[in-house]
Amino acid sequence: MVVGAGPAGLSAALAAADAGVRVLVVDRGGKPGGQYLRQSTVRENTPPALIQRAQAHERIRFLLGHEIWRATRDQLEIADVEGRTTRVVRAAAIVLATGAYDRVVPFPGWELPGVVTVGGAQAQLKGLGVKVGQRVLVTGTGPLLLSLAVSLAEAGVEVVAVADPVRSRAWFRHVTTVVRAPRKLLQAAAYRGRLLRHRVPVWAGWEVREITPDRDVMIAKLRCGTKERAEIVDAIAVGHGFTPQVELASALGCALLVDPRDGSPIAQVDADLRTSQAGVFAAGELAGVGGADSAYATGTLAGLAAARHLGRLDESAYQVASKPWRRRAAAARRFADALHKVHGFAPGWSARVSDETVLCRCEGVTFGAVRAAQALGADDPRAVKLLTRAGMGRCQGRLCGLSAADVLGCAPLPYANRPIATPVPMRLLMEEDT
Secondary structure (H helix, E strand, C coil): CEECCCHHHHHHHHHHHHCCCCEEEEECCCCCCCCCCCCCCCCCCCCCHHHHHHHHCCCEEEEECEEEEEECCCCEEEEECCCCCEEEECCCCEEECCCEEECCCCCCCCCCCCEEEHHHHHHHHHHHCCCCCCEEEEEECCCHHHHHHHHHHHCCCEEEEEEECCCHHHHHHHHHHHHCCHHHHHHHHHHHHHHHHCCCCEEECCEEEEEEEECCEEEEEEEECCEEEEEEECEEEEECCEEECCHHHHHCCCCEEECCCCCCEEECCCCCCECCCCCEEECHHHHCCCHHHHHHHHHHHHHHHHHHHCCCCCHHHHHHHHHHHHHHHHHHHHHHHHHHHHHCCCCCHHHHCCCCCEEECCCCEEHHHHHHHHHCCCCCHHHHHHHHCCCCCCCCCCCCHHHHHHHHCCCCHHHHCCCCCCCCCHHHHHHHCC
């Protein structure tokens, strides 16, 4: 079984199926592709080649519109996204390619209506054809800001600017890595060229310090050193990278660790993408955020390793088939490491955030409340939950967990331990007892 139909999951499914394994791919989306290869649900278009190959493969079957809500190594409980039906599936081998969700770095006003994540804005536009606003500021840090700004501008949105506090010269320390990845450099140049055609400026060195509501619009206050400016917008898309989705890995008993590059929880894997649980493999962002190139490479490696585990590939055939993908994975890792160094966050970043800023949007808990709990002796996420309710809302710490952990100076791993991996109706739990 492969969990996730993004680039990593599809690559894993194809690699295993080509080796003779029958594969079931489970994904909550209505169409395969994940975030990176997201297909529109409101209009027909030609799917990318990877999706076409997977859909046409005789050994690959898709279960779309479903998600795993509870799991053990013996069985996986799957429900449709509406929570109407549930089923139990057992798998001889599992490849987890669960991807990641947007990392949230709070600042005053981030919780206001009209402030969305870059991933959310892109998903609405690509999947549903919905524009998050007519006058939009794209801010945060990282290359995905350029991608979203181009998509919005080409959809007719007035993009005020792309504001990123990181300047291009920060990449000078990683020239060797950039030279080794010319396609990335060309891609960035192409995005800049398209933004130029749409007259969208890129404000390097600027970051949003505060957002305040003003009737039907918002005022974004930005700063660059001692300079300040304000922009009136009706939506703001904010992106600070991604956090791996580790809930299922944790539920299956896979060992987790903290990624030293960005402090996110990730699955512990060996060179063959094996987790600590026999027969369970992790690919893509779950093994460390690395982007699409890493997802393709690690997905293929995990699929080949799963086929070897099931006896469909002998050791010699596995080594030959996996060798080029190991090189690709290593190259993708080098670039991802540089990206984290340029656009990442050092531990202790939360010390700069004011007490009045909301940390947990679900429960309305501020940074000040968490610091007060810490002063009372709360030194781990569980204690903070009990004293402040931070992390007890619908997101269960997915959005606020990293922030709370940074305030406490501890690892965010406890937020990954969720017996129920995704929200489901109480009826499903009640039916378990009858």
